[in-house]
Amino acid sequence: MxxxxxxxxxxxxxxxxLGFTGVASGAKTISKLLxxxxxxVFIILLLLAWSAGELLF
Known part of the structure; x- marks a missing residue:
């Protein structure tokens, strides 16, 4: 992702x-969303690993 x-x-x-502002704004929006x-997802998985005791800090 x-x-x-x-x-x-x-x-x-x-x-x-290159001056394609429509394409640039669409790609920027998709990039920010992703x-x-x-x-x-990273934060949720980090919290789940911490609550399961897999993280040691």
Missing amino acids: LKWALIFLVISLVAGA FGLFLA
Whole structure:
């Protein structure tokens, strides 16, 4: 999921540099959505691992 967020970020940057503002804004939105989803899943899994005793800090 993080890989796809980075891919859409690169697409957004390249499209913005070339002047395709519609494509750039769409790719930016998708990239932000995927990164937020990745972050939420990561935090949930981190809390579950901590509550199960798998994390040692």
